[in-house]
Amino acid sequence: MAKPRKKRTAAARNEARWAWAFILPTIIGLIILNYYPAVETVIQSFYKTGDFGMGNKWVGLANYQKVLGSQEVWQSLWNTIKYAIIEVPFGVCIALVLAVFLNKKLKGTSIFRTIFFLPMVCAPAAVAMVWRWLYNQQFGLLNNTFHTQIAWISDPNLAWISIGIIGVWSVIGYNMVLFISGLQEIPGDYYEAAEIDGATGIKQFFKITVPLLSPTTFFIVQTRLIGALTVFDLMFMVLDKTNVALKKTQSIVYLFYDYAFTKSNKGYGAAVVMVLVVFIMIVTFILQRLEKKLVFYN
Amino acid sequence: MKRILAIVLALMMVMGLTGLTAASAADFTINVNIWDSNQQAGLQAIADDWTAITGVPVKIEVIDWNSYWTLLAAGAQGGKMPDVFWTHSNTVQMYMDNDLLLKLNDYIEKDGVDMSLYYEDIVALYTRADGNIYALPKDHDTIALLYNKAIFDKYGVAYPTDDWTWEDMYEAAKKIQEAGAADGVYGMAMNTSNNQDGWYNLVYDYGGQVITDDHKGTTIGSDNGKAGMEMVRKLLTVGAPQSVVAETGTDSLFQSDKVGMITQGSWMINSFYKAEHHDDYAWACLPYADVNGNGQCDDGERWSCYNGLGWAAAFNTEHPDECASLIEYFCSVDAQKKQAELGVTMAGIKGISDEFANAFPGMDVSAFTKAESFKLYFRPYTRNTVAWEDPIQQAGGFLDAWQNPEDPALMATACENAQRIIEEAIAEE
Secondary structure, eight states: OOOOOOOOOOHHHHHHHHHHHHHHHHHHHHIIIHHHHHHHHHHHHHOOOGGGOOOEEOOOHHHHHHTTTTTHHHHHHHHHHHHHHHHHHHHHHHHHHHHHHHSSOTHHHHHHHHHHHHHOOOOHHHHHHHHHHHHHHHTTTHHHHTTTOOTTTTTTTTTHHHHHHHHHHHHHHHHHHHHHHHTTTTTHHHHHHHHTTTTOOOHIIIIHHHHHTTHHHHHHHHHHHHHHHHHHHHHHHSSSOOTTGGTTTTOOHHHHIIIIIIIIOHHHHHHHHHHHHHHHHHHHHHHHHHHHOOOOOO | HHHHHHHHHHHHHHHHHHHHHHHHOOOOOOEESOGGGGGHHHHHHHHHHHHHHHOOEEEEOOOOOHHHHHHHHHHHHHHHSSSSSOOTTTTTHHHHTTOOOOOOHHHHHHHHHGGGGHHHHHHHHHHTTTSSSOEEEOOEOOOOEEHHHHHHHHHHHOOOTTTTHHHHHHHHHHHHHHGGGGOOOOOOOTTTTOOIIIIIIHHHTOOOOSSSSSSSSSOOOOHHHHHHHHHHHHHHTTTHHHHHHSSOOOHHHHHOEEEEEEEEEOOOOHHHHHTGGGEEEEOOOOOOOTTSSSSSTTTTTTTEEEEEEEEBTTTTOSSHHHHHHHHHHTSHHHHHHHHTTTTOOEBBBTOOHHHHHSSSSSSSSSSHHGGGSEEEOOOOOOOHHHHHHHHSTTTTTTHHHOOOOOHHHHHHHHHHHHHHHHHHHHHHH
């Protein structure tokens, strides 16, 4: 016996059509600008690309063999991890402390919130240019104010920390705003009850604030981690290509840009960036596992 | 549904009408891309002269050197290149081989452009093997020595002369470096990236070649190449450290009165002419290498790098006739003379140098025009120049030697590494 087909009403069909109309621009954008290039990148990593996208030669896994055996690629992956190790923890902790202080109803909190958020509004290229001058060894503001001779961005052992500092500075405002909104969702009753029981401010912070904020914290850590692993503009704009600290500071996306666009070797560049994609997938997988253990949802 | 159809049809009609009226008036603009902001004002003046004749406006946009090529390549692949733009020896072969430039032969023949007026090497560069011409020579440039008279006076060192050898330069820089140490003043400054305007010239003076004449090899790792780089190493011991020039460019250091001498190209004159202390600056001929030790400059002991940009049009420009006309105008005798008079660059046409030498009242730039009596070598290029040009400036190439100029062995090793890097890159082309 044939199953009777469910007929949708005209209203339901109309609603569906409007739903499609609203979703379609974003979906088309996603497909054209995100999914198609991603698939193209994977495909191109198996070719030796010719000039201007013409005359590509199939080389199979040769690019990957070169990438996996290349000291340069692993060094830049390690550089990227080092940068993420500075940007994510410091960015989250400092922003959390600031958010707790700025969540109280004191005079001037809105001014401070604005000041701390301003770095997010500045163009990344402008931020990099100003910090580049601040860090200049001979003429920069830092060395001239503190009368030091520190090679902030030319010392291979120091440059990655200097770039990390710029990263933390830029991202504190964004994290702080998210934390403030998360804090405002915590009912004040918990704090009142804790005070009645005699808990100090710090104990309240670790026993109430941190656990109840964990969904927000998890979201911030996850997004900032992926953002930090794809850093490029800071290294590109702050370090000259003849900077002696470059090899110990360049990120993997910087390496990708160098090979794909400066040297026009898009096949090799695509293979380089696939290493990053796999790494981010592993990191995200681990984070998702940790979510079940560390995050308290009401 | 009917309403939507009606609105769409009405819009199409309106657009069609405006399309018709657009075709009859010259309301399109020729888009020109260049990478040197120093030249923008002068070139716009020349372009405006052409606009006065033809009625077609020209818009010149400056994109910095690094981004220029990335954007042009992206445009070549994506289909939207600027109408008219500069070509450079680094990449023009790739563009010509892939038919991305407008073929100019018919226009040259029709308008009677005399190709013999131009420097032959530059014409050859922009002519494909099958005889098709894809760009007209825009200019040529040479290299000279720039020095700060105030610093030389302060430390009691005699000014550079046109008979200086690199050893003389070393001695002078040494005096300045030692006397100026307390003030943070260096004798000279040169980064690995100062190739065309810097250490390339020493390689050739000592008999080496960064790229051989057939553009398929190099002799930088040979004894001659190593001799040239050894002289560079000596100069670096009396110059600013590499970390300093990497963070603050040689030009900025010089304009901050921190360096006694640098070598620079004629395309940078404007920048120093307009600087705050331009009265202290002077140009001398590029030093030579007295290889045979006879105390005078013999043939082959003094070289200067020269380069010639080209004006080209995109193969798919919507206005090929206007683009070709603009290119021919830029490269005509009158416009080239004006380009030299305005001090933009030296001409791509032979024999118009005097106008340029007089283009900077108060600053004697004859050192650049005198360079034309030296031996000139074209800026070293291969099919994909950047593939080796950047790596030899970085770690694994000459950057290692620049870190410690006191050690001659590092420089010799760097020469061998550079030889290997260049040969490997050429093999990949």
